[in-house]
Amino acid sequence: MELTIQKTSNPKPKPDQTKLGFGTHFTDYMLNMDYTQDLGWHNTRIEPYAPFALNPATMVLHYGQGIFEGMKAYRRGDGNVQLFRPRDNFNRLNYSARKLCMPKVDVDHVMQALKQLLQVEKEWVPGVAGTSLYIRPTMIATDPFLGVRASFTYRFFIILSPVGAYYAEGFNPIKIMVTREHVRAVRGGVGDTKTMGNYAASLLAGQKAHDAGYTQVLWLDGVEQKYVEEVGSMNIFFVINNELITPSLSGSILPGITRDSVLKLARQWDMPAVERKIAIDEVIAAQKEGTLTEIFGSGTAAVISPVGQLRYEDQVVTIGQGEVGPIAQRLYDAITDIQYSRSDDPMGWIEPVA
């Protein structure tokens, strides 16, 4: 593989691993790669992390033709570094690319390039319990042009950010608010991709939920505003009558890799797990009948995020006395044990780096 590495003369001091937070520290290097119609993807290079200059007419800045991914590198107890299902992230990037009229990347090529970047940046992978190195592959449309069409040129880059333990003080069930005023995604739209505009579109509802004292928004479908879709930027699970239920992938839901891992583990454990439409009314009714025992979100950032309280219009319902449920806990432990190699990896989800 052709890949050039330009060394930095200015390595940064590493931040305190006990105060990392999320997304504020960036490592010394980044990966860049360019696309033109003539050359395809070319000039894959590892360079010092630095701002890049963009023509003010650059298309991504105007029409949002941009996509990204989010995954992590984990430091194991023996010091080695590894990834969790990274090919699934690049395959999802390619799915997003197709829907946004952007060029696909070669998964083997970007995997190798990412591994080399991580080799160079190995020292940046934190080792304190629960920390990791967040990986943000991004693709943007770079033609300097103000007409609305797909760009002819693109930049792909990967930046890395050491991030703190999500649950520094243990699991804290979150409070979520159902919105009927806003929708995250529509039928036939791009809700099943990681495109930038989806996140911009979610901000106002998120702000309103926050102002009302809730951590996240629970999104309903964009057509009838009846069926549950996602929670904040996580997929959602319910435990009703001891059955694990998650909304089926309708085209407007992001197919989360953690969601898929939860379903695969549950099936391996012979736990009943179904993907189907689930109406918010069914959730409220199950809570009233006492059959709803757990709700939790799933995603790369928190892995599993238990929900303790849910507000829908004038009703506020508490789930499982506001404590972490046994299924959420078991899934969290099982997934994080695989990610840090504290347990075996029977599904083959781990990809070693260095």
Ligand SMILES: Cc1ncc(COP(=O)(O)O)c(C=O)c1O
């Ligand atoms: C909108 C949305 N839904 C769900 C997820 C969870 O996906 P994953 O488990 O792949 O992180 C994410 C995070 O990537 C997201 O942004």
